[in-house]
Each structure stands twice: as structure tokens, then as C-alpha cells.
Amino acid sequence: MSDQGMNESRMVHGDKITKVTTHLSQNEALLFERSSPGKKAYQLPELDVPAVDAAEALGAENVRAEITDFPEVSEVEAIRHFTRLSTWNYAIDYGMYPLGSCTMKYNPRINEVVARTEGLAWAHPYQPESLSQGCLEVMEHLENALAEICGMDAVTLQPAAGAHGELTGILLIRALLEKRGNPRKKILIPDSAHGTNPATAAIAGYAVENIKSSETGGVDLAALEQLVTSDVAALMVTNPNTLGVFENNIVRVAEILHKKGAMLYMDGANMNALVGIARPGDFGVDVMHLNLHKTFSTPHGGGGPGAGPVAVKKVLEPFLPTPRLRRSGKKLTFDYKRKHSIGRVKSYYGNFGVLVRALAYILAHGGPGLKNATMDAVLNAVYIRKALEPYFDLPYKSPNMHEVVFSDDRQSKLGVRTGDIAKRLIDYGFHPYTVSFPMIVHGALMIEPTETEGRLEIDSFINAMIAIAGECETDPQMVKNAPYNTRTSRVDEVTAARKPVLRWKP
Amino acid sequence: MRYLPKSESERSAMLEACGVSSPEELFAHLPEAARLNRPLNLAPGISEYEIVEYFRDRAASTALGYTSFLGAGVYNHFRPVLVDTVVSRGEFLTSYTPYQAEIAQGTLTQIFEFQTMICQLTGMDVANASMYDGSTAVPEAAMMAVRATGKGRVLISKSVHPEYREVLATYAKYQGMPVAEFGYVAESGELDLEDLERQMDGLTGAVIIQTPNFFGIVEQVKAAAEIAHRHGALLVVVFTEAVSLGLVAPPVEADIVAGELQSFAISPSYGGPYAGIIAVKEKYIRQMPGRLVGQTTDSRGNRAFCLTLSTREQHIRREKATSNICTNQALVALMATVFMTVYGKQGLRELAEQNLAKAHYLAGKVKPRFSGKFFNEFVVKLEGKTPEEINKALLKKKIIGGLPLGRFYPELADSVLLCATEMTRRTEMDALAEVMA
Known part of the structure; x- marks a missing residue:
């Protein structure tokens, strides 16, 4: 794999980004590519009973040959492998995750x-x-x-x-x-x-x-x-x-x-x-x-x-x-x-x-606390609606509760779809909202902040959305090719479905 | 409250921006009849320390400190320390289903590795990203076989986990999917192939067996496949003890494998959450339920992974989907991935060999009822005393004995199912045998 560097030169509006900066991201091969014969990450205790001959106990025909290409790595390599992979994920612990319908709230560690x-x-x-x-x-x-x-x-x-x-x-x-x-x-x-x-x-x-x-x-x-x-x-x-x-x-x-x-x-x-x-x-x-x-x-x-x-x-x-x-x-x-x-x-x-x-x-919340959580969840969503209504089309005007659904009506006239805006949001350090759902809204942007976002994070999200609305007007093509600030650039999902590769092979 | 990150002044400012003076006003549009006009009848919130104490108190009235010989679908295996280290990382724990591939490559790569390892273990071509558990994977596999063959009837062996069969019955009842059961050989505990042959007909789309079966016995998969295929049905092979796959020949003759991965570093946790899988031969890919991760490239040409073939799934196909499943068991599947990585090619075999050795040591002390070859559990027929009497006597020695089988098999009311794993000590087995003798 090459060119894992962050392509900052293409970040036309990089100066507006306050939440994210690039950081070192490590390459990592698949487990199977890391393996070599005889490496171990385990040690079993000494058997305290006599060993048994598998062929005798199970019948020779029922005993398998070795598991071809199964991983063989050391403990250090194992933990580095999964730790490196983990850094390629966005998570609630990193920031707001406003996926509508999914209620991505903080997951308390006491749980x-x-x-x-x-x-x-x-x-x-x-x-x-x-x-x-x-x-x-x-x-x-x-x-x-x-x-x-x-x-x-x-x-x-x-x-x-x-x-x-x-x-x-x-x-x-x-x-x-x-x-x-x-x-x-x-x-x-x-x-x-x-x-x-x-x-x-x-x-x-x-x-x-x-x-x-x-x-x-x-x-x-x-x-x-x-x-x-x-x-x-x-x-x-x-x-x-x-x-x-x-x-x-x-x-x-x-x-x-x-x-x-x-x-x-x-x-x-x-x-x-x-x-x-x-x-x-x-x-x-x-x-x-x-x-x-x-x-x-x-x-x-x-x-x-x-x-x-x-x-x-x-x-x-x-x-x-x-x-x-x-x-x-x-x-x-x-x-x-x-x-x-x-x-x-x-x-x-x-x-x-x-x-x-x-x-x-x-x-942890108790009865009164659960109600307070509900009220903050709705407050966050209504606050976002008020702030973004001047920039995005709101097809249904009824009062909203815990989430708000805009459409890409204005931006799609400029050639930018909800999916593109979502990808650009990644560059600003947020997980996208839910894209293209519900289906009764053409080009839906479905935003659910939950109660566990504070004002700073919400305001930062709003600023990012407003900045993107501006970019859709000044440089729609740039938005369409986002994200730029990620380790992996836009993924070719069409080829994945057309020629399915669903497992590693040597 | 510690989970709500706003100060009072921030909250007031936000309410003001929304044009309301109190949070209650945000709900003013709700019809009066729909509203709750009293506080919830739940105690006020408590501190972290009190929560820890609450659950520690509950845990005190459980089987802490007992030695157990229970298996029957849920096994006591060591959980390598790395497992919790990895799944506790917020990047895995607090992320969603990886729809946004550019910022979910960690989860996607891991699932791709999981799918690969499940294929390597089971001898199948494709494995999905997980099902809820083994019990729900069975009806999903049955429905899949029915779709693929166009034949609605299902034949399932009585030696498949009884609760899995109950779940199948619930799913099948309302779909016009008749389910019939075939027996096991009373002497060996193995599939009764003659009964299977007798009950096969041209309307049967799926034959479902389990290996090692509920009695711990390794089944003749090849013979069952031959009968199923001769009659135009698919063979579904179920497993509950994934560790057996380290040593026992994989069910390559199956068309669909539906299994439970609890043994791979998933704590028993009083019945869940676990992780099921469905793995199939290549030609059935598009009939599969559940999520699949595929390899592709990003716009810079680098290898990347994404969810794929989603036109099978409910969010695209709605009522025509292959299943209604949405949430799966990703984090639990990650536990299994780490487990498989830690043990690896040699370790999984060595682990399985230890299980085999322990169970056969125990079988030397308390005689198995069936003559079939077994892996790490077996049935014992009790003489003179009932399973309940024996288990009561064992509890006095802080030992939880085998599972009394009468509740699932009236004909085995005099028998228990015993399990020994790498965690079972010789001295514990000796103590059990002493009481059971």
C-alpha cells in the first residue's frame, strides 16, 4: 500500500477546519500476510491428564488436516495489529456521531x-x-x-x-x-x-x-x-x-x-x-x-x-x-x-x-435523570434545526423532537448530493448523519445529535455544515470528491458488489 | 448529571436560541392525552460506586466459586487477556455499523479477517459478518435453503441443540415451513441415517444436523450429505462447540454451516450476547442473510474494504429481503477474531487436543452412555440415583454437575450431559467421579 499521506494540498477550505488535523496513521497488513510458521501468541498449561491420540478417539477420518493459512503471529504483533486497525475507525469517543435513527450516545464505561x-x-x-x-x-x-x-x-x-x-x-x-x-x-x-x-x-x-x-x-x-x-x-x-x-x-x-x-x-x-x-x-x-x-x-x-x-x-x-x-x-x-x-x-x-x-x-440516571436526558436530546436537535434551516431545505415543517431531517434540494441543484455532503463532513472531524433515509425525503440528511453532545461540539458541527453549504456553491466538485483528510479516500463500492472478494486468499 | 455535558448557562443559551424559555416548552406540541403528567416511578440516579456495589451484590448470589461440568451449547474456555484489551478500545466499542467505509476501515478489515478465518475453519467459501447467535442462525439457514431449493419442508435431527430446534419451530410456524424431526441411534447417539432416509421426500429443502451433536458426538456428515443431496435438499451443519473445529474434520460436504462462536472468548454471561455465523458454498452467496464485507479499492487505488451485496438486505429490499436482520454481533465477533489470532494455527489444535484429553480422562471414570466418538462432552446414564439427587450431592461439594437431560429428552431422564474443557482440573474430575460412582 502506498500514498497513505494526508493530501492536504487538496483541502481547499482547510483553514476553516478547527476540529481535525492530520496525525500519524500506521499501515498494517492483514493477519494472513503477517503470519509466519511457528509464531505463537499463546501458551497452554501443561496437561494434567494423559494425552489422547486424536485418530483413535475420533476415528482417523474425523481428524482434520492443519488449518491452511490460519494466522500465526506473536502476541506483540497481535496487539499491534488490532490497535492499528482500531485507529482507522471513527467512534463516539472521538466526537459527535449524528446518525439519525441510530441514537449514537455516549456509552458509559461503568456499564x-x-x-x-x-x-x-x-x-x-x-x-x-x-x-x-x-x-x-x-x-x-x-x-x-x-x-x-x-x-x-x-x-x-x-x-x-x-x-x-x-x-x-x-x-x-x-x-x-x-x-x-x-x-x-x-x-x-x-x-x-x-x-x-x-x-x-x-x-x-x-x-x-x-x-x-x-x-x-x-x-x-x-x-x-x-x-x-x-x-x-x-x-x-x-x-x-x-x-x-x-x-x-x-x-x-x-x-x-x-x-x-x-x-x-x-x-x-x-x-x-x-x-x-x-x-x-x-x-x-x-x-x-x-x-x-x-x-x-x-x-x-x-x-x-x-x-x-x-x-x-x-x-x-x-x-x-x-x-x-x-x-x-x-x-x-x-x-x-x-x-x-x-x-x-x-x-x-x-x-x-x-x-x-x-x-x-x-x-445511573434514575427516573428524573432519564427525563432530563430526553429533554437535552430534543434541545440539541431543535437547536441544530434552527441553526441550519437558513442553509438547508427542510421539507417537513412540523416541530421535530430528537432528530431533524433536511433534504439536499438546494445543494443537488449545484450537483452535490447528500452523500457528498456526508463525505465532506468527515473532513471536518465528524461522522456523517444518516444519508438518504427516510425515503419520503428526496436526498435526506437525517441528523440525530443525542443528549450527550455539549454546546461546543454541536456548534462546531453546525459551523462545519454551514461551511460545507458554502463550499457547495463555491466549489461543488471539491465536495463531490471528499473526503481528503482520511487515511482511506472514497471507496469504490460498485466494484465491491460487482466482483465480490469476500475472503483473503494467498 | 455526569452523562449530560451542558452547564446550566449553556443550556439556557441554547433554549433561548430555540426561542423557548424552558425545556418543557419543546414538548408543548404533544397532545395532552399522550403525555405523562407525573415523574417516572423509578429511583433517583446513583453514583458509579453504588452501581458497582449493586451488581457485586447480585453477583454474590450466583455460582461464583463453583466448579462446573456444564456444556450443552455454552462452554467454559479461557479468555485470552488480549481479547478485552482489544474490544475495550473505544474505536471498536463505540462505533456504528461501518456504512461510512472511509472512517470504518478498522472494523471492516477486522470483519474481512473474521470472514476469512470462519471459511478456513469450516471449509466453506463465504461467511457472513455474524448472526445474533447459533440458535437464530438455524432458522435463517433453513429459510435460506428453502429459498435456494424452492422446497418448503425442513428435516432436523433430534440431536441438534433442543433450544435451537425450539427457535426453528417458532420461526417456521407462520411461514408454511413444515419441520419434521428424525432420530438418533439409541446405542451410539449418532444420527439415525435410516430414519433420515425414510423421512426424506421430494418436498424437503433442508436437512439440518449438528456436529459434534448435542450429546457431544462427532457425526457422519458425509453420509448425511449424500442422502440430502440425492433427494435434492441442502445439508445444513450446525456447531455449538467451535473449539472442536481445531481438531475435528470440517463439514466440507455441507452446503450451509450455521454455528455458534461462544467458545471463542465469549463469556457465558447467562446466555448472551454470543455470535452466530452462517457460512456457505459460493453458489449460495446471494441467498445469504446478514452483512458481508468485501475487498475493493479507494480512489487512490489502495486496498480498502466495504459492506457489500446489500441488495439482499432489509434496508434496500424491505419485504423482499433475505432476512430482517439489521444489528448483528460485530463486537462479539471481534472477540472471536482476537481469540483465533491469539491461538492461531497451532494453538487451536493444541487447545482442542487438551479438551479431547480432559473429556476422555473423565470418561474413563464415569462411563459414557453412547458408543459414538465424542469430543469434549458426553452423556452418562446414572444407576440407582436420579440426576437431581446426584446434582444435589455435588452442589454440597461446590460442584455443578452435568445437565439433566429429561427436560429435553424424556427417554434420557436417567442421564446427564457432562463437559470437560481445558479449564477442568484433574482433581475436580476425580471429585465429581467420586460422588457419581
Whole structure:
């Protein structure tokens, strides 16, 4: 690899950049290219039992040959390898990460410490319940806290992530409707919804019918009235929706569905706008999921793990996944005998290590603190909207909550698209916002700052966005070729898909 | 509050810029009926020290200090120190899914290495960037096989992890995907190939087996593949004990491998988070669920990596996607990557050999019920006492005995599943055998 230097000469507006400077970035080969025979990064203890001949114990035909090209590196090389790779990433710990819909808030380190508490981290899921009471108490505490936050009657912690929670929720609806005699055929989904919603409905065996958003970006009540027939099982709604706008008609939406025997599912991806302010259970939602890796601060870790608890009203409780946590006096146990349950959606009891982190977050904030966090999250987003409205087109004018969605309408006339602006933002030391989503906004810039950004960082972001809006006018071509200030310049994703190379080969 | 970085004066200035006088005003547009007009019924926030104390107190009423012979899908292996060193780096811990390739090359490069190592281990051509866990990888693999063959029926062996089969049943129930089970040989604990042959038909798209199976026994993958393929079905091979791949022949005859990587430096953590994988033969790439990282170049011509083939995925294809999966287990997969790097080619084999040796030492003291060849766990039939009675006696010696199998296999109500790993000491095995004898 050559030319890893930062190409500063091409940074036309470099003088405006205050947040980033270039720094030494090390090259690093792949593990396989670093390997040489006989190198080791491990030492096993001396065996305290007789060695066994593998061919004899397993049968010669069942013993593998050596693992061709598997890494062979020393300990020092191993740690340098991963440390060098790590420096090629942007992260919340570096700065603002305003990805709309993703709620990239600070991940408190205490969460990591307590998740590693030995008696919890090394608990085996099949150890006796009498020796698991501490784990079960953590789960009970979290179930109760989430039920209170959502205004719901019962919570399952089993689903592994948001989309998995969606599947669980829709299966619950299906099970209830089936018990009532007819599972129905369709799920209604607004055209502003996350892609997981329709994909989930399909996996749960439902047809998907899209509802067009109203002029204000919400659910169109007249369209809904028409679409809700006895074939409709549920509406999946995100609230606030993907424009960051609260569904002001949500109570009415629930009534329309309930009158026809259909259910209201809420995608809780945007719950960071509501905690302590409004509760889905109070405004008519029957079932919802939460993303603990968004609202409750557990780290995204480059794409996971998450946890997607599902909260329900009493009527859906009998159908929740097996097993259910039960308290009898001082003892907590799992109840496996539930004849109406949809069954298991995951082995064991959920992503327990993520649940520990989320509870640590709730304990740290406490009830009043959680509400303060929500208010700061909304304040940051509204502040950004006010500051950037003169420079970027705002297609939906309704009051926004925790995120704000602009369009590239003005800049695209100059030949610059939202994706280009996003790449240029990298040069200013920020992670881009969410690009081109929601799809109801042409060329969307979806910005979610979260509550854990201070004024300085927010102002710096705003200045960068304003500077880029200027650059789009003075030098659009420069913006289109960004980023310049990164170790890796614009990546050719088209070739990656056309000629897939998905593993290293010698 | 320590997670909120604004001073009161900064907050006031920002509120003023927004044209409001209090934060509550930002919510004035919410309909009254939707609003919570009381504080949340949750205790006030507590300090870092109190949080540590809270969880330490909970951990005190768990199995701390006990020796365990539990396996059954979750294994007690040593976690090399480097693993936590690497995953604690904020650059890995606090980054998002690597959509912006230019500033996510660390994660992308690492996933590319992960995909490569999973291929090397399993003998498959392509591996995805991870699934939630082994249990959810199974229905995803089944749905994939059904898509690829156009045949809707699934046949799964009874010796696949019982909870994985339960998860498959939940996913299958509403998709018109009938699932049938075939048995194991009572004497050997191996796949009942005759039963498989008997139950095969032209409508079956997937045959699912596990090796080593739930009883720890190494299965005849080749024979199962021959039967599946002869009837036009794909063979899905599941694994729960990834360490076995250091020594046991990879399931190269499979079309799809669906596995659990918990053994690779992922702490048991009372059942999760773990990391699953799906690895396949090349011709099935476009039917795969989950994220894939591919190699390409940047505009300067340097090697670079990015997420690719995303036209399979929900954010592009919506209801026509191959799966609804979005979040995966990237950080947990990184643990596995570091683990595989630390042990490497020689170490993984040596580690597997130690597991084999420990389990066979134990089997010399307490006799296995089945005659099949096993890796690091095996079934023991108890004489005279029930599993519950034996385990109660063991707990008095601070030993957690084997998993009583009656809850999953009524015909094995007199049996337990015992596991020994490199972490199990000879003296502990001797103590167990003494009580079980």
C-alpha cells in the first residue's frame, strides 16, 4: 500500500477546519500476510491428564488436516495489529456521531465494568436457578423499569436486537388474532418506516401494505380509515417517526385500528425522544420493542450486539416467549409451561450482558435523570434545526423532537448530493448523519445529535455544515470528491458488489 | 448529571436560541392525552460506586466459586487477556455499523479477517459478518435453503441443540415451513441415517444436523450429505462447540454451516450476547442473510474494504429481503477474531487436543452412555440415583454437575450431559467421579 499521506494540498477550505488535523496513521497488513510458521501468541498449561491420540478417539477420518493459512503471529504483533486497525475507525469517543435513527450516545464505561462482574459474566445459562438468583434479579429489575418507562404491562427480554424484537412483537399479534379465530393477512406500514418493518412482517407470514405519509409527514388518517379492514392485523408505526416528528394523531390512530380489531405496533427505535415525557402504553400502543443499544446507551460495537426487549399490554402477555420470569415470594424462577406462548425466539434468556449494561444506565440516571436526558436530546436537535434551516431545505415543517431531517434540494441543484455532503463532513472531524433515509425525503440528511453532545461540539458541527453549504456553491466538485483528510479516500463500492472478494486468499 | 455535558448557562443559551424559555416548552406540541403528567416511578440516579456495589451484590448470589461440568451449547474456555484489551478500545466499542467505509476501515478489515478465518475453519467459501447467535442462525439457514431449493419442508435431527430446534419451530410456524424431526441411534447417539432416509421426500429443502451433536458426538456428515443431496435438499451443519473445529474434520460436504462462536472468548454471561455465523458454498452467496464485507479499492487505488451485496438486505429490499436482520454481533465477533489470532494455527489444535484429553480422562471414570466418538462432552446414564439427587450431592461439594437431560429428552431422564474443557482440573474430575460412582 502506498500514498497513505494526508493530501492536504487538496483541502481547499482547510483553514476553516478547527476540529481535525492530520496525525500519524500506521499501515498494517492483514493477519494472513503477517503470519509466519511457528509464531505463537499463546501458551497452554501443561496437561494434567494423559494425552489422547486424536485418530483413535475420533476415528482417523474425523481428524482434520492443519488449518491452511490460519494466522500465526506473536502476541506483540497481535496487539499491534488490532490497535492499528482500531485507529482507522471513527467512534463516539472521538466526537459527535449524528446518525439519525441510530441514537449514537455516549456509552458509559461503568456499564462495561459491571457487565464483567465475575458472578454475572461467568454465569452459565443452565446453572441451577438457586445459584442464579442475582442474574434473575437483574432481569426482573430491568423488566419492571422498562414496563414503567413504556407504560406497558409486561416485558420480555429475550429478543437479541430491534429487528428480532419486531419479529417477536408481530408473532405475538398473530398468536392473539389466531386465538380469536383469524390471524388476518396484512400489516400496514408507513412509507417512512425502517426497512426492518416490512422485512419482519414478511417473515411473520404477512403481506405488507404501505401507507403514504400525509403532507405533514405523519400517518394519513383518511388513508388509514380506508385501509383498515378486517384483513389488517396491525399497523407498525415509529413514533416519533423517522422525520423526528411526533404522531399527533396517535390516539386517534389507535382508535381506528382497535375499532376494527387490529393492533398498534410501535417501533421503539426513537424512544430517546419520549422517555419520561410520554409513554406508548398511555397513547394506545399494544406492543412495542426497545433498542437497548440506542436509548439505553449500550455500545453499538461496530454493529452489535444489541438487545430488543418487547413490551406489551396485558392482553398479549400469555403469548410472550418461553420462558417467563416469575417471582414466588423471595425466589425467582423461569416458567416454561405456557400453553399460549409463541415459543422461543432465541436460546436461553436474552442478551444478558447487554441487559446488565442497560440497567446500569437506568440506575445511573434514575427516573428524573432519564427525563432530563430526553429533554437535552430534543434541545440539541431543535437547536441544530434552527441553526441550519437558513442553509438547508427542510421539507417537513412540523416541530421535530430528537432528530431533524433536511433534504439536499438546494445543494443537488449545484450537483452535490447528500452523500457528498456526508463525505465532506468527515473532513471536518465528524461522522456523517444518516444519508438518504427516510425515503419520503428526496436526498435526506437525517441528523440525530443525542443528549450527550455539549454546546461546543454541536456548534462546531453546525459551523462545519454551514461551511460545507458554502463550499457547495463555491466549489461543488471539491465536495463531490471528499473526503481528503482520511487515511482511506472514497471507496469504490460498485466494484465491491460487482466482483465480490469476500475472503483473503494467498 | 455526569452523562449530560451542558452547564446550566449553556443550556439556557441554547433554549433561548430555540426561542423557548424552558425545556418543557419543546414538548408543548404533544397532545395532552399522550403525555405523562407525573415523574417516572423509578429511583433517583446513583453514583458509579453504588452501581458497582449493586451488581457485586447480585453477583454474590450466583455460582461464583463453583466448579462446573456444564456444556450443552455454552462452554467454559479461557479468555485470552488480549481479547478485552482489544474490544475495550473505544474505536471498536463505540462505533456504528461501518456504512461510512472511509472512517470504518478498522472494523471492516477486522470483519474481512473474521470472514476469512470462519471459511478456513469450516471449509466453506463465504461467511457472513455474524448472526445474533447459533440458535437464530438455524432458522435463517433453513429459510435460506428453502429459498435456494424452492422446497418448503425442513428435516432436523433430534440431536441438534433442543433450544435451537425450539427457535426453528417458532420461526417456521407462520411461514408454511413444515419441520419434521428424525432420530438418533439409541446405542451410539449418532444420527439415525435410516430414519433420515425414510423421512426424506421430494418436498424437503433442508436437512439440518449438528456436529459434534448435542450429546457431544462427532457425526457422519458425509453420509448425511449424500442422502440430502440425492433427494435434492441442502445439508445444513450446525456447531455449538467451535473449539472442536481445531481438531475435528470440517463439514466440507455441507452446503450451509450455521454455528455458534461462544467458545471463542465469549463469556457465558447467562446466555448472551454470543455470535452466530452462517457460512456457505459460493453458489449460495446471494441467498445469504446478514452483512458481508468485501475487498475493493479507494480512489487512490489502495486496498480498502466495504459492506457489500446489500441488495439482499432489509434496508434496500424491505419485504423482499433475505432476512430482517439489521444489528448483528460485530463486537462479539471481534472477540472471536482476537481469540483465533491469539491461538492461531497451532494453538487451536493444541487447545482442542487438551479438551479431547480432559473429556476422555473423565470418561474413563464415569462411563459414557453412547458408543459414538465424542469430543469434549458426553452423556452418562446414572444407576440407582436420579440426576437431581446426584446434582444435589455435588452442589454440597461446590460442584455443578452435568445437565439433566429429561427436560429435553424424556427417554434420557436417567442421564446427564457432562463437559470437560481445558479449564477442568484433574482433581475436580476425580471429585465429581467420586460422588457419581
